[in-house]
Amino acid sequence: MQNSLILAIDTSCDDSSAAVVRGQEVLSNIISSQSHAEYGGVFPTVAKQEHVKNTRPVVDQALKTAGANFSDLAAIAVTQGPGLAPALEVGIAIAKELALEHHLPLISVNHIEGHALSPLARPSDKLLEKNLDALKQSGETIFDRYFAKPVEQMEFPTLSIVVSGGHTDFILIEKIGVYHRLGYTLDDAAGEALDKFGRELGLTYPAGAEIEQLAKQGNSHKYPFPIPMTTSGNFNVSFSGLKTAVKTMIEKMHANHELTNQEKIDLCSSFQYAVFHAITYKVQKIQAHYHFSTIFLGGGVAANHSLRYALHQATERPIYVPYSMDLCRDNAAMIGLVASFKLERGEVLTSEVAMNGIERLPKWRVDATD
Numbered sequence: 001m002q003n004s005l006i007l008a009i010d011t012s013c014d015d016s017s018a019a020v021v022r023g024q025e026v027l028s029n030i031i032s033s034q035s036h037a038e039y040g041g042v043f044p045t046v047a048k049q050e051h052v053k054n055t056r057p058v059v060d061q062a063l064k065t066a067g068a069n070f071s072d073l074a075a076i077a078v079t080q081g082p083g084l085a086p087a088l089e090v091g092i093a094i095a096k097e098l099a100l101e102h103h104l105p106l107i108s109v110n111h112i113e114g115h116a117l118s119p120l121a122r123p124s125d126k127l128l129e130k131n132l133d134a135l136k137q138s139g140e141t142i143f144d145r146y147f148a149k150p151v152e153q154m155e156f157p158t159l160s161i162v163v164s165g166g167h168t169d170f171i172l173i174e175k176i177g178v179y180h181r182l183g184y185t186l187d188d189a190a191g192e193a194l195d196k197f198g199r200e201l202g203l204t205y206p207a208g209a210e211i212e213q214l215a216k217q218g219n220s221h222k223y224p225f226p227i228p229m230t231t232s233g234n235f236n237v238s239f240s241g242l243k244t245a246v247k248t249m250i251e252k253m254h255a256n257h258e259l260t261n262q263e264k265i266d267l268c269s270s271f272q273y274a275v276f277h278a279i280t281y282k283v284q285k286i287q288a289h290y291h292f293s294t295i296f297l298g299g300g301v302a303a304n305h306s307l308r309y310a311l312h313q314a315t316e317r318p319i320y321v322p323y324s325m326d327l328c329r330d331n332a333a334m335i336g337l338v339a340s341f342k343l344e345r346g347e348v349l350t351s352e353v354a355m356n357g358i359e360r361l362p363k364w365r366v367d368a369t370d
C-alpha cells in the first residue's frame with residue numbers, strides 16, 4: 001500500500017461526511033448528521049440542502065483533524081452511488097471542483113463497496129486510543145481480536161454482510177475489487193424494519209440502538225414471529241411480512257390495554273430475534289454453497305452486538321466489524337479506503353473530460369461490471 005493520502009467525500013443519504021485516509025489507516029472521519037426525526041425518515045430535498053451547507057465545512061474539518069493540506073493529497077474520492085440522487089449530486093460536484101482546482105485525480109467509489117470493506121479500516125494511533133477506550137466501556141470482549149490486519153494478511157474469499165437503514169446485502173468478496181452479490185432484501189432493509197417497528201412502539205427514529213438495549217432485558221421467544229423466506233430456495237431476505245405481523249400483533253394488544261413496559265421489552269427482543277434469525281438463516285445457507293474464511297459485517301446495524309454474536313454462533317467464522325460506530329454508519333473513511341485500493345490499481349480519472357463524465361448512479365450494484 002502506498003503512503004498516499006486520500007480525501008474522501010460521501011453524501012449518499014442524509015449524512016455529509018469527509019475523511020482523510022492513508023491506505024487502511026484512517027486519519028480523520030468527520031460526519032455531519034442531519035436530523036430527520038420529525039419526518040420519521042429521510043427527505044431528499046431537505047437532505048440536498050443540508051449537504052450543500054455542510055459538505056465544505058466537513059472537508060475542511062477532515063483535513064484539519066488529519067493535519068493535512070491539499071498539497072499532501074494523492075487523490076480525491078467520492079461516492080458515485082448508490083444513494084439518493086439529489087444527495088449524491090452534491091458530493092460529486094464538490095469533489096470534481098476540488099480535484100480540478102488542486103490538480104488531483106478523482107476516484108469514484110461505490111457506497112456499498114465502502115460498507116463491505118469498512119471492517120478493513122484501521123484507526124491511526126491517535127484514533128486507536130480513543131476507540132479502545134470506547135470498546136472497553138462497551139464491555140465487548142470476543143471481537144477485539146478480530147481487528148483488521150494489513151490486507152495482505154487477510155484471507156479471502158470472505159462473506160460481506162451489509163446491513164443498514166437502506167441495504168441488506170450478502171456479498172462474496174473473492175478478492176478486493178471482485179464481488180458477487182449473492183442475496184439482498186426484496187423490500188425493507190433490516191435497519192428500516194427495526195426503525196418501522198420502533199415507530200409502532202413509539203421509540204425515537206432511528207430506533208435500532210434503543211431496540212438493542214431494550215431487547216437485552218426481554219424474552220426473545222415470548223412472541224414467536226415466522227422466519228421469512230425460508231422456503232425461497234435463494235439467498236434473498238424480506239422483512240415486510242414480519243413488519244405486518246408485528247403491527248397486527250401490537251394493534252391487537254393495544255385494543256385491550258396500553259402496552260406494559262415488559263410487553264414492549266419482550267416485543268423488542270422477539271422482533272429483533274426474528275430479523276436477525278432471517279439473516280443468520282440465509283448466511284448458513286450461503287455457507288453450505290460457498291467457501292468463505294471470515295465474515296465482514298458493515299452498515300449501521302453492524303453495531304448490534306446480538307447480531308455479531310448470532311452470526312459468530314451460526315457460522316463459527318471470525319466476524320470482522322468496523323472499529324467504531326462512525327465506521328459502521330454512513331461515512332467517508334470507508335470510501336477513502338476503497339479509493340486507496342483503486343489508486344493502487346490505477347483506477348483514477350485525471351482529465352477534466354473524464355471527470356465531467358461522472359454521473360450519479362442511484363442504483364449502482366456493487367458487482368456491476370461496466
Ligand code: KG4
Pocket residue numbers: 013163164165166167190191192194195206207208209210212299300301302303304305328329330
Ligand atoms: O448505515 P446507516 O447509518 O445508514 C443508513 O443506511 O441509513 O444505518 C442506520 C441504521 C438505522 O436503521 C438504525 O436503526 C440502525 O442502523 N442501527 C442499529 C443499531 N445502531 C444503528 N440497528 C441495530 N442495532 C444497533 N445498535
Ligand code: ZN
Pocket residue numbers: 111115164166299329330
Ligand atoms: Zn450506507
